[in-house]
Amino acid sequence: MKSTSLVWLRNDLRLADNPALSAATRREGRTIVLYIDETAIGVRPPGAAARWWLHNSLQALEADLAGLGIDFTVRHGDPALIIAEMVADEAVSAVFWNRRYAAGERAVDAAIKAALISSGVTTESFGANVLVEPWDIATGQDKPYSVFTPFWKTLKQRPIAQPLPRPDAGISRQANQVDDHYKEPAWAEKLSGHWYVGEAAARRTLADFLDHRVDAYPEGRDFPDCExxxxxxxxxxxxxxxxxxxxxxxxxxxxMAPEKAAAIDKFLSELAWRDFSYHQLYHRCDIAREPMQAKYATMSWRQSADDLAAWKSGQTGLPIIDAGMRELWETGTMHNRVRMLVASLLTKNLLIDWRLGEQWFWECLVDGDVASNPASWQWVAGSGLDAAPYFRIFNPVTQGGRFDAEGSYVRLWVPELAALPDKWLHNPWEAPAEVLSAAGVKIGETYPAPIVDLKASRTRALEAAAAL
Structure with missing residues (x-):
C-alpha cells in the first residue's frame, strides 16, 4: 500500500519554493494539502480584510493544486484534533509544514509534532517564510539583535538559500469550491476592485515592480501619490x-542592470526589515500586547472613544491623516509614509494606546502581518526596538506639505477639500474665510475642525514620555 503524505499550509499558500510541499511530493504515494482555519489558543486569527484575501487566495491555491493532481482540503477547528483525525482516516505516514514564529504558534506546532512522532508518524518542519531563521543570526555577544542596521549588515553577508521549483505535475483534476466559511465580510467585497490575489498575481507584481518601478523606489516610496x-x-x-x-x-x-543596484539594495533592506520584525516576534514576549521597552508598560495613555472613532473614520480634521485612514478602509492598505503619520498622531498627539491602533490596522489591512504590524506600531510609538526616538513626533501639516505638495493624495481621498489651493490644503482651518468659501468648504460642517492642537499635544506627549 502506498503511503500518504500530509502538508499543512498556513502562511505559505504557494507551490514554488515551498519546502514542505516539495518534501511531500518527493515521497512515493499520495499527497494531501491541508489548510486549517485555526481555533487553537495562542494563534491570532486574521482580521476581517485579511480573511477576504485568504478566501480568494485559498481558491487560487485550490486551482493550482488541482493542476498538479494534488488533493486540497480546508477545515475549521483545533489543528491537533483535525490532523490526528486525518492521519487516522487517510492512513497518513508523514506530515510536513513550514515554520512559523510567534510563541503561541510555536507551542501549537511543537505539541502536534510531539504527538505525531510519538505515534510513529514522520514529522518535519522547514524554514520557508523568512530569509534567515531567527535563531541563526545573532550579535557578536550571541544575543538577539535590537538595532536594525547591524542586523541588516550581518544578513547581507549570509548566503540566502535558492528558491525551490514547483513540484512536478501529476494528473490534473477538477478543483472544488473553497468552503463558504471563508467568505469575506460583506463590507470587504469592495477590496476586489483593488487587488489581484494568488501566486501567479504575486509573480506578476514582482516582475512589474522590478521592470518598471524599482528605479524610483528609494525616493518615490515616501510620496503617497507616486506608484x-x-x-x-x-x-x-x-x-x-x-x-x-x-x-x-x-x-x-x-x-544584469548595475544602474538599478542601489535602488534594489534599498528595496532589499526593507525586505530585511520584515525579517527584523520576525526576529523580534521570535525573541520577545507577545509583541502585539507587550511593549518591547519595559518602561512603556507604565505609560499613561488617554482614554477617548471620540478621538479614537474620529481617527478610525478619517474625520480628524487633519487632511493627510484622514486621507490615509480612508484609503485603509477602502483598499485594505495604506501608503507606508502615511502609516507612520497616522500612527504618530494616534500614539503621540492623541496619546492613545498603540495597541488600539494596531488592532484596527489588524482588522482593516489585507497585509496585516503577525510580526510586521505590531513591530511597526511599537516602532512609531517609541516602545519598540530600534524605535523612533520618543521626541520624534511627525507633524501632519509639514509632512503633508513635503510629501504631498500638490495635494494629489489628499484630493483623491478627501474630495471635500479638492477645490482648496495647495497652500491651504493641509491646514484648511487656517485658510482665509474667502478662500474656504470659494472652495465650498465650511470647517466644522463640510469638513471637521482638527480634533487636537498639534503644538500643545506635542508638548503633552514629550512630557508623558519624559515621565517614564
Missing part, C-alpha cells in the same frame, strides 16, 4: 511568494 512601492506585502503575508524568491529575483536584476 513606487512594490505592492508585495499582502502576497508576502500569505506566502503567495517567498522572501527568498524576491531576494534572488531582485539580486539577479541588480547584476
Amino acid at each position: 513606487a512601492t512594490s505592492g508585495l506585502s499582502p502576497h508576502l503575508r500569505f506566502g503567495e511568494i517567498s522572501p527568498r524568491q524576491i531576494w534572488h529575483a531582485a539580486s539577479m536584476v541588480a547584476q
Whole structure:
C-alpha cells in the first residue's frame, strides 16, 4: 500500500519554493494539502480584510493544486484534533509544514509534532517564510539583535538559500469550491476592485515592480501619490511568494542592470526589515500586547472613544491623516509614509494606546502581518526596538506639505477639500474665510475642525514620555 503524505499550509499558500510541499511530493504515494482555519489558543486569527484575501487566495491555491493532481482540503477547528483525525482516516505516514514564529504558534506546532512522532508518524518542519531563521543570526555577544542596521549588515553577508521549483505535475483534476466559511465580510467585497490575489498575481507584481518601478523606489516610496512601492506585502503575508524568491529575483536584476543596484539594495533592506520584525516576534514576549521597552508598560495613555472613532473614520480634521485612514478602509492598505503619520498622531498627539491602533490596522489591512504590524506600531510609538526616538513626533501639516505638495493624495481621498489651493490644503482651518468659501468648504460642517492642537499635544506627549 502506498503511503500518504500530509502538508499543512498556513502562511505559505504557494507551490514554488515551498519546502514542505516539495518534501511531500518527493515521497512515493499520495499527497494531501491541508489548510486549517485555526481555533487553537495562542494563534491570532486574521482580521476581517485579511480573511477576504485568504478566501480568494485559498481558491487560487485550490486551482493550482488541482493542476498538479494534488488533493486540497480546508477545515475549521483545533489543528491537533483535525490532523490526528486525518492521519487516522487517510492512513497518513508523514506530515510536513513550514515554520512559523510567534510563541503561541510555536507551542501549537511543537505539541502536534510531539504527538505525531510519538505515534510513529514522520514529522518535519522547514524554514520557508523568512530569509534567515531567527535563531541563526545573532550579535557578536550571541544575543538577539535590537538595532536594525547591524542586523541588516550581518544578513547581507549570509548566503540566502535558492528558491525551490514547483513540484512536478501529476494528473490534473477538477478543483472544488473553497468552503463558504471563508467568505469575506460583506463590507470587504469592495477590496476586489483593488487587488489581484494568488501566486501567479504575486509573480506578476514582482516582475512589474522590478521592470518598471524599482528605479524610483528609494525616493518615490515616501510620496503617497507616486506608484513606487512594490505592492508585495499582502502576497508576502500569505506566502503567495517567498522572501527568498524576491531576494534572488531582485539580486539577479541588480547584476544584469548595475544602474538599478542601489535602488534594489534599498528595496532589499526593507525586505530585511520584515525579517527584523520576525526576529523580534521570535525573541520577545507577545509583541502585539507587550511593549518591547519595559518602561512603556507604565505609560499613561488617554482614554477617548471620540478621538479614537474620529481617527478610525478619517474625520480628524487633519487632511493627510484622514486621507490615509480612508484609503485603509477602502483598499485594505495604506501608503507606508502615511502609516507612520497616522500612527504618530494616534500614539503621540492623541496619546492613545498603540495597541488600539494596531488592532484596527489588524482588522482593516489585507497585509496585516503577525510580526510586521505590531513591530511597526511599537516602532512609531517609541516602545519598540530600534524605535523612533520618543521626541520624534511627525507633524501632519509639514509632512503633508513635503510629501504631498500638490495635494494629489489628499484630493483623491478627501474630495471635500479638492477645490482648496495647495497652500491651504493641509491646514484648511487656517485658510482665509474667502478662500474656504470659494472652495465650498465650511470647517466644522463640510469638513471637521482638527480634533487636537498639534503644538500643545506635542508638548503633552514629550512630557508623558519624559515621565517614564
